[in-house]
Amino acid sequence: AQKITQTQPGMFVQEKEAVTLDCTYDTSDPSYGLFWYKQPSSGEMIFLIYQGSYDQQNATEGRYSLNFQKARKSANLVISASQLGDSAMYFCAMREPNYGGSQGNLIFGKGTKLSVKP
């Protein structure tokens, strides 16, 4: 069965420093997509970054980058120059392709709560 594991329930980072949030996944399908979402205290789910399994380069979106290590099945989120507004829950998720019996649903990890200290 497909699985997403986030081993860090909570993390602290000093403002302006970089932080890495861990995510490992398990799938037998060669084609998949990996996502990171941010959930601030207001509750909405905000898309941050996407990595396709066949993408040659690590994804980057502004201060967010994804450290994709396919052989290790890890997709860690790196936030550079942390800001107070980065304090939130962060979820890693994986979507399989919607063919061959898979409906392409997103499965989520349990999340990491990041707190940025001033």
Next chain:
Amino acid sequence: NAGVTQTPKFRVLKTGQSMTLLCAQDMNHEYMYWYRQDPGMGLRLIHYSVGEGTTAKGEVPDGYNVSRLKKQNFLLGLESAAPSQTSVYFCASSYSPPGRGSLWGYTFGSGTRLTVV
């Protein structure tokens, strides 16, 4: 604004009462989903739909029913609410067939906080 709209945003139910959560999207997405979010559990899929008139069970379907009579709407029903169904419920929608890159992801509603007492 285009997107996914959930109603209501908050609700308190008594054990045994019934209610329906409404999800509406205006992006012409084929796929729609209902998730529940509980502390320390992440988001777990309740039911989903791959098109108008279709529904399927997710990871935690017991105690819930769904309907997708119109493409833009996905309803989640609780026939007899239980305290274990106290949760935050998220609706989401997505393209099918898969879009390019990040379009493969979901657009989420803002959530419904349900308390069953």
